[in-house]
Amino acid sequence: MENETALLTNDLKSACSVLREGGLILYPTDTVWGIGCDATSAGAVERIYALKRRADRRAMLVLLDSAAKLEAYVEEVPAVAWELMEVAVKPLTIIYPKARNVAPNLPGEDGSLGVRITAEPFSCRLCRMFRRPVVSTSANLSGRPAPASFREIAEEIRTGVDYVVRFRQDDLRPARPSGILRLGAGGLVQVIRE
Numbered sequence: 652m653e654n655e656t657a658l659l660t661n662d663l664k665s666a667c668s669v670l671r672e673g674g675l676i677l678y679p680t681d682t683v684w685g686i687g688c689d690a691t692s693a694g695a696v697e698r699i700y701a702l703k704r705r706a707d708r709r710a711m712l713v714l715l716d717s718a719a720k721l722e723a724y725v726e727e728v729p730a731v732a733w734e735l736m737e738v739a740v741k742p743l744t745i746i747y748p749k750a751r752n753v754a755p756n757l758p759g760e761d762g763s764l765g766v767r768i769t770a771e772p773f774s775c776r777l778c779r780m781f782r783r784p785v786v787s788t789s790a791n792l793s794g795r796p797a798p799a800s801f802r803e804i805a806e807e808i809r810t811g812v813d814y815v816v817r818f819r820q821d822d823l824r825p826a827r828p829s830g831i832l833r834l835g836a837g838g839l840v841q842v843i844r845e
Contacts, residue, residue, distance in 0.1 A: 655818075659773065662816045667780050674813035675699060677804065680714065681742045681771035683789050683797045683826040684804055686812060687714075690724075690784035693754040699786060700756075702811040703793045710758055711788040712744050712765030716778035724752050724784055725764055731838050742767060742829035746843070748836075753784065767829055773818050789828065799825040 666676045666687075673695045676687045686702065688695035690713045699711065715721065718736055721728050726749035735745060750757070750764030758764045767787070769775045778785055789797035790804045798804045801820045809815055831843035 659776075659818050662773065662818045663776055663780055665814055666777055666816055669814040670695075670781055670783075670785065672813075675702065675811070676814045676816060677790055677809060677812045678773060678777065678816040679771065679801075679819040679822070680774045680787050681767070681769045682829045683799070684801055685714075685774075685787040686790050686808065687777075687785045687787055689781075690753045690757055690786045693756050696754045696757050696786060699788060702808065703788065703791070705793045710760075710763065710765060711786050712767055713753065713757070713784035714767055714769045714774055714778055714787045715784055716769065716775045718768050720784075721747075721766060721768075724766065725749060726751055729834055729838060731840060732834060735832060735840070736768060739830070742769070744829045744831045746831065746833040748834065757786065763833070765831065773816065797826075797828055799827075 725747035
C-alpha cells in the first residue's frame, strides 16, 4: 500500500508540473485512459488534436473534481443538471450550452462544453491540485476504438505525450466511456451515449 501511495503522490506532482508547462499527459480517469492537458491553454489543446490526428476539431470534454466549480466554466448550470449528477450511477458527461474561461479551440462550434465530475482517485486529486479543468479525451487515434486498459494504448500515443502516469497501469479491469447527455434550451435533455 505504501508503494502505491508513493507512486500516486509522485505521479500527481509530475503530471501537475507538465500541465503547468503546457504539456500533455496520459492518465487514468473514472472511465478510459485519457490524454490530458490544461483546458485553458489553446496551444496544449491544439497539440492533442494533432496527436490524435483529429482533422475535424471536435470538442473535447474536461474533468473537474467538484460540481461546485462548474459555474466557473459554463455560463449556466440548469437545475436539471444538478438532478442528473445526483442520480447518475456511472460516470456522466454533461454537455452545457455556453463554455467560458477555457481555451477558445476547446468548446464545440456551437460554444458548448462537455464536463464530467470525476471521483476516481488519480484524476480527482489531479484536478484539485492543478486548480483548473483538465482536458480528457480517450487515449486513441481518431477513428480507432478507445482502449479498455493501459496495455491497449497505441505506442504512438504513449510516446506522443510529455508524461505517462504510472499509477493504475496494471489495472486490467475493462474500462468503458461515460454516458453523455446534452442540455438544451428549456430543460431539454438529449442522450448522446448511454
